[in-house]
C-alpha cells in the first residue's frame with residue numbers, strides 16, 4: 001500500500017506498508033540534498049558505534065557466506081553489495097536508534113547528496129534492527145505473490161532480507177544518472193510543490209499540473225517499490241535455500 005500524501009516531513013517520499021497493521025512496519029524511501037564533504041566510496045560504516053559495527057559485521061558475514069568451495073550462497077545479495085562497493089558512489093550505513101513504535105520502519109534508502117555530474121551521489125541505508133526483531137510474520141503480511149516477508153528466517157537473516165530490499169533501491173536509483181535525476185526531479189520537486197501549496201483552505205483543489213506530477217511521482221514510487229520487493233523475495237529465497245547448509249556447517253564447526 002502506498003501512502004499517497006506523504007507530507008508529514010519534507011523528505012519522506014515513500015511510505016509503503018510492508019507488514020500487518022498491528023506492527024505497521026513501513027519501508028521508506030527518502031530523498032533530500034545536503035552539502036557533503038569528500039569521502040571514500042562504497043558502503044561506509046563510519047556512522048556506526050562499535051557495538052553497531054559488530055552487528056553489521058555479522059550481517060556482512062552472512063551476505064558473503066560461501067559453500068566452502070568459493071561459491072557464494074547469496075549471489076544476488078552479495079552482487080548488489082559489491083555493485084555499491086565499486087560504483088564510485090557513497091552509501092552510508094546507519095542503524096536507527098529510535099524505538100518509537102509510531103514509525104516502525106524496517107529500513108530505508110535515501111539520497112543525502114545528489115551529484116549533478118552523476119559520479120558520486122551520497123546515499124544512506126538505514127536499518128531498524130529493533131523493528132525488524134518485532135515484526136509480525138504471518139499470512140496477514142503476505143505479498144501479492146504469496147511471499148511472506150521473514151518467514152522461516154532467524155534474526156540476522158531478517159536483517160539481511162531488509163538490507164537486500166534497501167540495496168535494491170540503492171542500485172536501482174544509483175545505476176544511471178538518469179534514474180537518480182528522475183527521482184530528484186519527479187519526487188523531490190513534486191514534494192516541494194506540494195508543500196508550498198500548503199496550507200490551503202478546505203475545498204481548495206490542487207492545480208492540475210500538481211495533480212499530474214503527483215500521479216507521475218506515485219507511479220515512479222510504485223515501480224521502485226515493486227522492483228525492490230522482487231529483489232527482496234529473491235534474497236529471501238537465497239537465505240532460505242542456504243539455511244540447511246549453514247546450520248550444518250555451524251554445528252560441524254561447533255562439534256570440532
Ligand SMILES: [Zn+2]
Pocket residue numbers: 016027028029165169225228
Ligand atoms: Zn522500499
